[in-house]
Amino acid sequence: MDYGIAETSLGLLLAAVSDKGLCAVLLGDAEAPLLAELKRRFPREALVPGGTAGNQALEMLIAMLAGRECQEVLPLDERGTLFQRRVWEELRRIARGETISYGELAARIGRPRAPRAVAGACAQNPLAIVTPCHRVVGKNGRLGGYYWGVERKRRLLEQEGGSC
DNA sequence: CTGGGTGAGAGAA
DNA sequence: TTCTCTCACCCAG
Numbered sequence: 211m212d213y214g215i216a217e218t219s220l221g222l223l224l225a226a227v228s229d230k231g232l233c234a235v236l237l238g239d240a241e242a243p244l245l246a247e248l249k250r251r252f253p254r255e256a257l258v259p260g261g262t263a264g265n266q267a268l269e270m271l272i273a274m275l276a277g278r279e280c281q282e283v284l285p286l287d288e289r290g291t292l293f294q295r296r297v298w299e300e301l302r303r304i305a306r307g308e309t310i311s312y313g314e315l316a317a318r319i320g321r322p323r324a325p326r327a328v329a330g331a332c333a334q335n336p337l338a339i340v341t342p343c344h345r346v347v348g349k350n351g352r353l354g355g356y357y358w359g360v361e362r363k364r365r366l367l368e369q370e371g372g373s374c
Numbered sequence: 375c376t377g378g379g380t381g382a383g384a385g386a387a
Numbered sequence: 388t389t390c391t392c393t394c395a396c397c398c399a400g
Contacts, residue, residue, distance in 0.1 A: 254399060291382085291383080292380090293382065293383090294382090294383090311396085311397090312395075312396055312397085313396070313397065316381090316396090321381075323378070323379085323380060324381045324382075324396095325379070325381090325396045325397065326379095326380060326381060326382080326394060326396050326397090327380085327382040327383085327394090327396095328381090328382095328395095328396085329382040329387080329394070329395045329396060330381085330382060330383065330395080331382080331383090332391090332395065333394080333395055334383085341397085344393090346395080347395095347397090348395085348396070348397085349396075349397065350397090352396090353395090354395045354396080355394095355395030356395065357395075360395090363395090
């Protein structure tokens with residue numbers, strides 16, 4: 211698979227693409243930790259920097275951050291359990307600027323008593339931004355957590371609410 | 375504020 | 388395989 215890295219308003223953004231589709235979108239402050247995480251998630255893959263597909267995905271993600279809603283166009287190579295994919299699929303149906311609670315999301319996938327499990331699935335989401343796990347917040351106004359830092363979550367929501 | 379009920383995943387043995 | 392621990396939750400006291 212090949213990948214590309216670019217600087218964005220949220221810090222460094224890494225996109226990795228396999229022969230099946232987009233398989234990782236990571237955020238971070240420095241290049242080395244990003245690469246380490248990519249390698250940790252795909253230990254057996256050969257990682258090729260600066261590939262065409264990776265850079266193409268990067269461009270799309272940056273356009274998305276700028277306000278364009280062009281997801282679903284490129285194939286996704288999601289690796290996860292059935293339950294996780296169910297959660298991620300539901301996440302992608304949340305509109306830009308909209309937020310729901312973990313309990314609500316759990317109810318939507320038919321598991322109303324499993325908000326904690328849903329949170330766990332969100333934490334494992336390999337495709338930041340494409341799968342908008344940042345649009346899930348706690349029920350009583352609590353922001354909840356975010357794998358790449360609550361600060362990034364807050365800024366993502368701010369920027370989505372304002373510029374569409 | 376605290377405590378307990380949750381479902382699913384990761385890791386040990 | 389099972390057992391145990393860990394949660395980005397949520398509601399009742």
